[in-house]
Amino acid sequence: MSTPYPFTAVVGQDDLRLALLLNAVSPAVGGVLVRGEKGTAKSTAVRALSALLPEVDVVVGCRFSCAPGAPDPVCPDGPHETGPGSSRPARVVELPVGASEDRLVGALDIERALAEGVKAFEPGLLADANRGVLYVDEVNLLHDHLVDLLLDAAAMGSSYVEREGVSVRHAARFLLVGTMNPEEGELRPQLLDRFGLTVEVAASREPDLRVEVVRRRLAYDDDPAAFAARWADEEDALRARIVAARALLPEVRLGDAALRQIAATCAAFEVDGMRADIVMARTATTLAAWAGRTVVLAEDVRQAALLALPHRRRRNPFDAPGLDEEKLDDTLEEFGGGDDAPEDDPDPDGPGGGGQPPQDGPEGPQDGPVDAAEAPAQPEEPAQPEEGRGGRPAGSGEQSAVKAAEPFRTKMLSVPGLGEGAAGRRSRARTDHGRTTGSRRPQGALTKLHLAATVQAAAPHQRARGRSGRGLVVRRDDLRQATREGREGNLVLFVVDASGSMAARQRMSAVKGAVLSLLLDAYQRRDKVGLITFRGKDAMVALPPTSSVDAAAVRLETLPTGGRTPLSAGLLKAHDVLRVERMRDPARRPLLVVVTDGRATGGPDPVALGTRAARLHAADGTASVVVDCESGPVRLGLAGALAGELGGTAVTLDELRADSIAGLVRDVQGASGAHRRVA
Structure with missing residues (x-):
């Protein structure tokens, strides 16, 4: 396994690092969406976070990472006996954009379920990510049906796999982290709201800062182990601070004054629903714990608003994300007062400090070369007036x-017609989801069983197959895949x-x-x-x-x-x-x-x-x-x-x-x- 790039060696990107660290302290914050141009260390920072996460205790041999003290009562690998477990590093599981539904939620062996009456289940990525981090690179390019599955799992904390009356449920509590380049398309509002925090990242235009990015990346590429060793002390210190903030978090008090500021801010910016208020409250509390305080201050509320609200106030894809900071300050001032925090409350690094040594770079290193920001396309050069040849002067x-x-x-x-393109909402198409229109023999693994067609294919051969009991004798040649019609983009x-x-x-x-x-x-x-x-x-x-x-x-x-x-x-x-x-x-x-x-x-x-x-x-x-x-x-x-x-x-x-x-x-x-x- 290759040596990951150290999180503390990421240059600049204070908001990105802070958002990730807050989620490491309190997964209840709800994850983070990282928006930015290509080559700005989005993926590097997320992957580097795994080395900082505290280890988790799991039941030995459980594929679903059940906790020894409180195992999932319906775990497919259960029931588990209570007792000591084993510790392992928290996982950062990556969901590829082109992943299939079976790869995400797991797969039931329908053939064995029908022929043998057993639930043979192969866990998917949601099971691997339980009690860890689920990382989706280019989350805005994820297929709609996978987005729906993610929404359901994130909302319920569990994943259901149901096929023709055979069902499996397992716990799926994970920290959702996504990265995206807005130039490649925006997210659906439903998924956007599921991310607790959002940050915008961009490459610096300062030559000195860009030099430091390249210098560190080249040093890492030359000798990853030696480079990581140089940052080992900083990594240990940051890891210890995460553990300390986790321990302090239950003692942090969210006063009525801070709660009024949160509610007033969400109302002032007209965000939909109540999730923003809850996320802001959790984020402000975590910021206080990260700063070593037990009382939430106005500065925590302000920082929480800057992280939790920008993506929740977009009304359509043409709106630019962001907050009017002057309006935010006016709202906090109007509803401020009443905080009873002691004046000498320790705050060594401030809520935005990130607990890391000062860095003089704008962004972390990348998996590839650092590209300058792609400049927006300029309008074409003005056309010069043309003379004669029938041109209209006006x-x-x-x-x-x-x-x-x-x-x-x-x-x-x-x-018109019936297509077979990517899932969408415009034209009719043959899709994996939609209304069932017929059946066919499966090509490869069976994913959507057409039960009636399968029974009809198997029924004429029961006597020849020596059927003696009530069960149906089903063979591979009898299986039929459902054909479905939906919409394509x-x-x-x-x-x-x-x-x-x-x-x-x-x-x-x-x-x-x-x-x-x-x-x-x-x-x-x-x-x-x-x-x-x-x-x-x-x-x-x-x-x-x-x-x-x-x-x-x-x-x-x-x-x-x-x-x-x-x-x-x-x-x-x-x-x-x-x-x-x-x-x-x-x-x-x-x-x-x-x-x-x-x-x-x-x-x-x-x-x-x-x-x-x-x-x-x-x-x-x-x-x-x-x-x-x-x-x-x-x-x-x-x-x-x-x-x-x-x-x-x-x-x-x-x-x-x-x-x-x-x-x-x-x-x-x-x-x-x-x-x-x-x-």
């Missing part, structure tokens, strides 16, 4: 970015016209508001999104396909307008993007959303070029919608004609604003070639 100049109108709720757009690729013909400020504001509304819908339905814009002479990929709809919203918000209308360039760029995505993820079906007035300018025959580009999408069977942004008393119907060439459907911008787009278009006719104009 629309040829550059205009500044227009603020988007308020987004609204849309109904569902779906891709799609790739929604937006192609937005930013040319001069779209540059009327009121109209472009409405267009951006409509696209933001569809982006919000894509977030709720677990889609990937991409954004292509075209104007001037060419098209550009403003955002490659990603799960981060808020990143798409940022790119859209800064989008300028002006120049000619290279419609064909936008469609060809979209065709190239979809071609690459089909090779990367062939199971994920695309939905093309073209937002334009249908005009095409530039080049010898722009209309013919646009037609040929549209027919490429129709030939690929790409489902498509054209949002017609044409305005004025005289309408040319160009967007409708474009939808016809795409083999899709056209809706007007007014109809989209009226929250009727998906009600009018239930299934986009992407492959039929038929075109319907919604009047």
